[in-house]
Amino acid sequence: MTDSKAATLRATDTPGFDRRLLPPMLLGSVLNPINSTIISVALVPIGTALGAPVSQTAWLVSALYLATALGQPVVGRLVDIFGPRRLFLLSTGLIGVAGVAGALAPNLGVLIVARVLLGFGTCAGYPAAMALLRSEARRTGRDSPAGVLTALAVANQTIAVVGPLLGGLLIAAGGWRATFALNVPLALAAVLLGLLRLPKTAGTGAPQPGRLAARLDLPGMGLFAAMLIALLLFLMNLHLRDWYLAVIAVAAGTAFAARELRAATPFIDLRVLGGNTPLLATYGRALVTYVVAYAFLYGFSQWTEEGYGLTPFHAGLAQIPLFLMAIGVSVVSGRRPGVRAKLLVGAAGQIVACLVMLTLTGTSPLWLLILVALLFGVPQGLNNLALQNSVYVQADPERTASSAGLLRTFAYLGSMVASSATAASFGRHADTGGMHRLAWVMLGSGAVYLLLTVFDRTLGRVAATDAPAAN
Template structure:
């Protein structure tokens, strides 16, 4: 599958990689996971400020996930066709606008719009980074170093865990408004770095690019968007009176398949994708990873903050709840750093999958009388799959995707990841309603256990895993 071969040691490959790309690449990629997780500790303060129940503040989470799940593969495909620079800069502007709008929002509905803008704006960062890594490999004639992929994995997936801690600190300093305001300076930094360091012309041969209208599959994008939005909206609100949403999703998906098999330049190359079983398995593992990870992130965090020991929760303030989750970040960073240079994928996934089962089991032991040190131990263990699974899934996509579709393939990885996040959010709404008490946490833990066991089964059944082919 790979035309490139590793002809020199990893440190020599690192020297060949254009290090000027690393900072804008990483900064752009981290804005989506940080915005996804930073809000975890702000949901309750925002609900209090606008007198809104959890069912309404949940749209702040759902809005960003919908925008991201739809936007990442679309923007990724545009990056494949036209290069990362312009899309990276446009995305940075949207992030800044969303941050300012959210800071000044007079109503919850405006906050939701701000989150959608931030979601669309952050869609360019990760596909652009994967495109740049692949393009550098083609430019230098040698594979990009594992250290670069590790840095990206740490900064996009593991660093997401710092979001609640950062959110708690920002709330302590400037209230929940600060969790939106922080996007303005970050967007300006992306604009400056992107304009300064990203290549002005696509790294691919310009002769392969034709007119915009003939290269963009607008019908395919529209059908994909309708199918995915209808599905995700139903997952967010799985109620009987919304029966028409899955019907719309199925019809749009059928239309998408019919169209893409006939399009000359399809948005989703279904023939290529359908023949790539290992890539499809990686997408499934990404979804299951997110189910466990985000169930912990949102459900566990709400349990930490909800009420008091007398009514089934711990009653920690948002800043302290964020600090309690910090060990997840530390362990994840350590695990990714120690294992990142090793190209093996199967072993990482198996250890991560089994540890997810252990984490779900540990959650079942927690209760209102649990000591803080016990909660910290749970956070420490939870960092292991956070550091292994996302790194392994990302590396798998890098090696399994075709080079000319690396941006859209990376975007689809994030689509499945956020589909799993929405499933986790839905589960949290079911199990933690009307309060995030201990029985609700235990029900959520059993749900996480099921997803983790399925992750183990999918990984064991995938015989294609192993050291990536070079």
């Protein structure tokens, strides 16, 4: 028997990825982007109904990301220890509670609380999916299939872009409260799929009760929470009068670093992370690219309604070209090894799209808005996929879920910057001048993203190791 035939026989005999895991993985991972994006076209109707200006309704965006940015790495660490099943079921159940609270909310304050609950509830989906990929790779002895990684990226991109259209449809049919009520059936479906499909043991093994606190590193988690909350609150409303928040963030960050460098089992292993320059660069790229992506998603959507005059439904409909382009780009590029080319083209796409945004006015033809959406579809399809694949290859295999959670945390930091930039650019009304100011912020972030990619020589190594077997 020739070597090639023997290799083919071994590959055939090797068990493949368990496709029964795909439905809960995909549904769990999209619960966050659907709640992130569906609110974009609901902000104006909510503000009108509750008498709240743009600067106050922006908290509906910020609250979810504040909770999720804090919760993702924490829940990711719990997933690494206990496996995905328990955390998935608890988190998705919380989403149903949040959906009911939001649908019945009498005022903006209760709505913000509901968004916080949604943020914590959607923390487990993506880290659980990445942990399942890693556990399946160990079980089968083969790397996770490129098709599954691409499916995760495409599902998140699909929901992220179709969210505004879905939001517009729900608002047209049942008002803005329907965008919260949608979470109830989604949560029920996720819980049922989790009970039926997720393995009961898939983590590194639950520690004995006496060792649990040490494995979780509760002091490290507390300092991380203090640092992140202070930082995000400062970013959400940049002003000199809030200087004390920056001081608190620096002080908590210093104490956090000192704690993690001494801890036997740190929450975030800074010694390993600090020596993993490629992963740190990936996190940096995630931060700046999400500044661009979410400034467009929220800021541009608000401008199309208030500055251009579209209804919430038509504002969502105007982003359909972005959805189609992003999916097409992801599917075409998903099975190709390497991420450097994807990141470079994605960076260029962001810059070109921002430049076209600067030409828009309240009297621009509709086709120009569609062109902007198409241009943003290219980086939407490439960047998320490339960042996800980079983390899968660059992270410590034993901390896959927490590393994936940190990727989302850096993305949410970017979304916080985007939210703050949107509020500062628009003030009380999303007019064309404010949209142009926001486009300049986006353009600067896109330029930083390009520089981080051009000067990162480690990206070539990902090409040699990220060619998973296609099951």
